[in-house]
Amino acid sequence: MNSSSINLTLANDGCGVLTIDLGSIAENYRRLSAEVSPATAAAVVKADAYGLGAVPVSQRLYQEGCRSFFVAHFLEAVQLRPSLPQDASIYVLNGLQPGHEERAAILDIVPLLNGMEQVMAWARAAVSQGRRLKAALQVDSGMSRLGLSGEEIAGLLAEPAIMAGIDLSLLVSHLACADEPENPANAEQLEALHEVSKRFPDLPISFANSGGVFLGGAFHGSLARPGIALYGGAPHAGGENPMRPVVRLHIPVIQTRTVPAGARVGYGGRLVADRTMRLATLAAGYADGIPRSLGDRGAVYFGGQRLPIAGRVSMDSMTVDISDLPEGTLTLGMLVEVIGDNQTLEVIADDADTISYEILTRLGRRYQRRYI
Numbered sequence: 001m002n003s004s005s006i007n008l009t010l011a012n013d014g015c016g017v018l019t020i021d022l023g024s025i026a027e028n029y030r031r032l033s034a035e036v037s038p039a040t041a042a043a044v045v046k047a048d049a050y051g052l053g054a055v056p057v058s059q060r061l062y063q064e065g066c067r068s069f070f071v072a073h074f075l076e077a078v079q080l081r082p083s084l085p086q087d088a089s090i091y092v093l094n095g096l097q098p099g100h101e102e103r104a105a106i107l108d109i110v111p112l113l114n115g116m117e118q119v120m121a122w123a124r125a126a127v128s129q130g131r132r133l134k135a136a137l138q139v140d141s142g143m144s145r146l147g148l149s150g151e152e153i154a155g156l157l158a159e160p161a162i163m164a165g166i167d168l169s170l171l172v173s174h175l176a177c178a179d180e181p182e183n184p185a186n187a188e189q190l191e192a193l194h195e196v197s198k199r200f201p202d203l204p205i206s207f208a209n210s211g212g213v214f215l216g217g218a219f220h221g222s223l224a225r226p227g228i229a230l231y232g233g234a235p236h237a238g239g240e241n242p243m244r245p246v247v248r249l250h251i252p253v254i255q256t257r258t259v260p261a262g263a264r265v266g267y268g269g270r271l272v273a274d275r276t277m278r279l280a281t282l283a284a285g286y287a288d289g290i291p292r293s294l295g296d297r298g299a300v301y302f303g304g305q306r307l308p309i310a311g312r313v314s315m316d317s318m319t320v321d322i323s324d325l326p327e328g329t330l331t332l333g334m335l336v337e338v339i340g341d342n343q344t345l346e347v348i349a350d351d352a353d354t355i356s357y358e359i360l361t362r363l364g365r366r367y368q369r370r371y372i
């Protein structure tokens with residue numbers, strides 16, 4: 001066996017090859033940083049960096065100069081902490097569950113304070129630790145998800161003793177419609193945040209997610225929090241995507257066959273061949289994050305040729321129509337493209353009636369992951 005065939009065998013070790021281009025993530029970080037300058041850009045690496053690997057992604061971005069990282073859950077912060085130098089701040093977007101405060105303080109993890117209970121618990125932790133503890137305060141500027149209301153902020157300011165032990169480093173809020181630049185809700189949220197920020201004159205603001213970065217300087221505050229744009233997703237729905245693609249997904253053929261007109265294809269026999277069809281069965285299914293909603297709707301690519309998904313997506317495999325390819329072109333073990341040069345993340349998300357975020361965060365664990 002020569003070395004190239006060994007490599008090919010290794011490439012097919014998993015049920016497909018997921019290629020993650022860390023260089024492109026770094027390039028996207030530089031673009032976002034330039035866009036928000038003189039503000040700086042953090043990195044949102046929640047949900048294992050949108051499925052792409054929080055540790056390698058965060059370490060690459062640290063090299064690029066990023067010093068602020070946001071995860072969703074305390075446990076994600078605990079897992080990431082040892083992989084980053086001490087001068088990197090790790091923020092927990094969801095804040096802390098009761099009982100996690102002492103560990104968070106000891107590990108130097110910075111919670112968002114999203115409600116009065118979290119404020120009070122963090123203030124108590126500061127007393128028991130005997131030092132001031134860093135935190136970010138989230139205000140709800142119009143999403144009704146997390147963050148203190150204007151009234152709660154006023155109540156808090158009326159009792160300065162509560163905040164005495166808390167070293168506030170950021171005023172945070174989150175945009176609900178940042179992917180729609182024309183939506184008037186964006187300016188309304190900005191206005192609501194400015195009202196609150198007047199009461200914290202020197203506190204840096206963090207407001208913009210990926211979409212917010214491209215809404216203009218008024219939205220940038222001091223620290224932007226992009227996630228999806230780092231990973232190549234479009235910051236705004238529709239229109240040009242200014243980001244560099246990061247993810248490619250290729251899955252191998254596990255069988256090709258010719259079926260006569262009248263043959264039923266896949267679960268439920270929903271597709272019935274209306275002619276002689278040539279089919280290829282591929283090695284990934286919905287357990288690998290190929291949305292089941294792509295049945296009879298989506299496609300994969302080979303050699304620039306679109307190959308429509310035929311019938312339902314199974315758990316571990318799916319079938320595509322290869323009738324338009326010259327016979328013998330696609331054979332056992334060859335790889336077809338699910339995400340790549342021919343089919344962007346946005347296209348597959350649209351076909352599946354979802355968003356790029358969901359496609360990325362559901363990418364399966366059975367692929368061979370290749371970082372470049």
Ligand SMILES: *Cc1c(COP(=O)(O)O)cnc(C)c1O
Nearest residue numbers: 044093174209210225226227228
């Ligand atoms: C997920 C999230 C982000 C990142 O959003 P993108 O749209 O992926 O850029 C920023 N801030 C908060 C509070 C989030 O939940």
